Amino acid sequence: MCRWTVTQGAPVAWFSSFPCRRPPSLFLPLTSLLLLLLLPRATNVSLSSATVVGRHVRSSYKHLQGDVRRRKLxxxxxxxxxxxxxxxxxxxxxxxxxxxxxxxxxxDVGVVAIRGLSSNHYLAIKESGDLYGAREFGPDCRLIERIEENRYNTYASAEWRTKKNKCMFVGLNPRGKPLKGKKTRRKNTATHFLPMVVQPR
Known part of the structure; x- marks a missing residue:
């Protein structure tokens, strides 16, 4: 017959035994309990390390913060x-x-400011959805930049949404007139822009 001794003060029971080959059945439940206690911590760390936005992960954009590009849209x-x-x-x-x-x-991560180089005005969207150029950078000028499936970009207000909680986008109609943000949608190609590199003179 085996004699088992529990060592006091150990986080998990430590057993000393003599000629027995297997620990008692109590050891497996204790091990399983310890794993269950540690599992939520590991899960929380993995979830908090990145916040998913659409098809992209926010943490993957960190290298773009402060990046400046000269383009035509x-x-x-x-x-x-x-x-x-x-x-x-x-x-x-x-x-x-x-x-x-x-x-x-x-x-910011996924958020850009667009400034006209000659006019020195920022592209902005009012709460009403109207598009305008602002002299100073403010909340209206914060635009969410997203690459769509057709490789064009969309720019939505990071500050304002419609009453139905829909995004308001920068858009031009077939005559080149600005669209009211409240009437725009992501899938509408009138809100799609292709950034073109401006060659230095």
Whole structure:
């Protein structure tokens, strides 16, 4: 017959035995209990390390914070987005329009600010959904940049949503006029823009 001795003060029971080959059946339940206690901690760490946004993981964008790009935004409607010196936002067919040269800067994970290089106005969306150029950077100027399935980008207000909690996007109609944000949708190609690299002069 085997004699088992429990060592006091140990986190898990330690057993000393003499000629026995197997520990008592009590050892397996204790081991299982310990694993169950540790499992939630490991799960919480893995979930909190990254927040999923759409098809992307937020933590994968950290290297883009502070990144600055000089681009033209060419719409699916075949217009270059421009921010005029008076703050008006519309589209132009002119490839050499200086007001269509934009500076896109990452201000947060997945969030950008778009500034007209010639007008020095920021692309902005009001709470009402109206598109305009702001003299100073503010909440209206924070835009969520997302790459869509067709490789075009969309830009939605990070500050405002519709009453139905829908995103409001930057968009141009077939005549190059700005669309009201409340009438825009992600799947609508009027909100899709292709960033084009501006060659240095």
């Amino acid at each position: 060419f719409s699916y409607q075949k217009f270059f987005l421009r921010i005029g010196k008076d703050g008006n936002v519309n589209g132009t067919k002119r490839e050499d329009d200086p007001y269509s040269i934009l500076e896109i800067k990452s201000v």
